Amino acid sequence: PPPYTLKQMIRMLHMSAPRYYVMCLLGKRYPADTAEFLSSGLADGGRSFEPEKAGTRMRLAVPTTWETQLAARGNKPEVWDELVSTSQLPFMAMLRNLRNIILAGCAPATHETLI
Incomplete structure (x- = not known):
């Protein structure tokens, strides 16, 4: 059998807390009004x-990592300089990316920091 997805595991294990993150992972819709918001339990987390x-649709924010920065902004010297x-x-x-950093044409200060 194929492995379980995150959604299937949440439903199978009857997970309900933390409410906001569970609803984001399941892709639920954000409540339409304040009464619905309070009854959904989202206010319990201080929201x-x-x-x-x-x-x-509720979604988790994409974390800011070096991989997401390169994917969003490209393999450019400014991006590598900022990351370093x-x-x-x-x-x-x-x-792993030393060759890419060198070929991108980064600033000499970046090369000094890496060496």
Whole structure:
């Protein structure tokens, strides 16, 4: 049998907390009004009702990592310079991508930091 998906596991294990994250993972719609918001249990986590989100699918925010930065902004020298200068590039990722960093034409300060 194929492995279970995250949605199937949440439903099978009857997970309900933390409510906001469970609803985001299941792709539920944001409550339409304040009464529905309170009855859904979303207020328990210290959240307040946001009317501009009413009726839209709830999704988790994409974390900001070096991979997401490169995917969104491309393999450009400015991106590599920023990742290295802000220490957002882990050591093993730097080793794997050393050739890309050199060929991208990064600033000399970036090369000095890496060496």
